[in-house]
Amino acid sequence: MHYSVMLKEVIEALNLKDTGIYVDATLGYAGHTSEILKRVKRGFIFAFDQDINAINYSKEKLKKISSNFTIIKSNFLYLKEELLKRDIKLVDGILFDLGVSSPQLDTKERGFSYHLDSRLDMRMDLDNKLSAYEVVNTYTEKELTKILYEYGEEKYAKSIAHNIIKERSIKPIETTLELANLVKRSVPYKETLDKHPAKKTFQAIRIEVNHELDILEKSLKDALSILNIKGRIVVITFHSLEDRIVKNTFKEVSSIPPIFKNLPIIPDEYLPKYKLVYEKVITPSELELQENNRSRSSKLRVIERIK
Numbered sequence: 001m002h003y004s005v006m007l008k009e010v011i012e013a014l015n016l017k018d019t020g021i022y023v024d025a026t027l028g029y030a031g032h033t034s035e036i037l038k039r040v041k042r043g044f045i046f047a048f049d050q051d052i053n054a055i056n057y058s059k060e061k062l063k064k065i066s067s068n069f070t071i072i073k074s075n076f077l078y079l080k081e082e083l084l085k086r087d088i089k090l091v092d093g094i095l096f097d098l099g100v101s102s103p104q105l106d107t108k109e110r111g112f113s114y115h116l117d118s119r120l121d122m123r124m125d126l127d128n129k130l131s132a133y134e135v136v137n138t139y140t141e142k143e144l145t146k147i148l149y150e151y152g153e154e155k156y157a158k159s160i161a162h163n164i165i166k167e168r169s170i171k172p173i174e175t176t177l178e179l180a181n182l183v184k185r186s187v188p189y190k191e192t193l194d195k196h197p198a199k200k201t202f203q204a205i206r207i208e209v210n211h212e213l214d215i216l217e218k219s220l221k222d223a224l225s226i227l228n229i230k231g232r233i234v235v236i237t238f239h240s241l242e243d244r245i246v247k248n249t250f251k252e253v254s255s256i257p258p259i260f261k262n263l264p265i266i267p268d269e270y271l272p273k274y275k276l277v278y279e280k281v282i283t284p285s286e287l288e289l290q291e292n293n294r295s296r297s298s299k300l301r302v303i304e305r306i307k
């Protein structure tokens, strides 16, 4: 079953207006968008995804609710440009529910899961050339170590990268289970006891394949620049690297620049244009955690344009 993370919290945080224009940057299987569409009867929703399977499914689901939506098959990196093409310069709310969807993870052929045996793939956009196979079989040991260390925060990055190079000199590493077993052999036995040791490696390679971190800051800045006054951006992240980018980007635009901090009067043009809606990060309720264990690492942050 597909479960939309923090659905109630997202709807509340968006502070929807019946006539508003909203953007879902990560449509997925349309759990959040469906609820937005039901509440925005005289407004409009632009929904982005780079995964054609998610788009095909969601189009049918949304049509049953209303026709006030357009789905755009594009990376949300081009959100601003794609909206401009449609004459949309400002919007009332934008949602980013980052990462992969459960159907992506659970569809064996997509090659995201270290539990299901499949060709190494991990592309969210099936039109992209770079897949996990190329990363694992062509990147240098140094590049692999860096990716595993930075994107997976994997402390055994060196040993895993070393074993990848060794193994692929005999024959290419073709499948998810070949890689998952290689990781198991590369870490101390105690690391394999309570969770799967390949989790971090798979996360790191997925981030590299889909350039997930490179595009986030620019996409958030573009999103901030097209918000109407009182418009909000809601972001759900699933690991600390993403959350750090969101937190820092939001902090930067909602704070008084350091050089003005000690002045008795701050000129209006230097007062922040945005405010954090919640000082603290929001996490799923106990009930949600019981119903959907996959939401356990999710964090939600919200910012509003105030002038």
Ligand SMILES: C[S@@+](CC[C@H](N)C(=O)[O-])C[C@H]1O[C@@H](n2cnc3c(N)ncnc32)[C@H](O)[C@@H]1O
Binding pocket: 002, 003, 004, 005, 025, 026, 027, 028, 029, 030, 031, 032, 033, 048, 049, 050, 051, 054, 074, 075, 076, 077, 097, 098, 099, 100, 101, 102, 124, 215
């Ligand atoms: C966590 S799922 C979203 C689930 C959705 N909120 C729901 O309720 O069904 C993330 C979706 O965003 C898409 N995605 C991730 N990064 C993207 C990007 N940079 N551009 C466009 N789509 C992206 C993925 O393909 C996936 O379908």
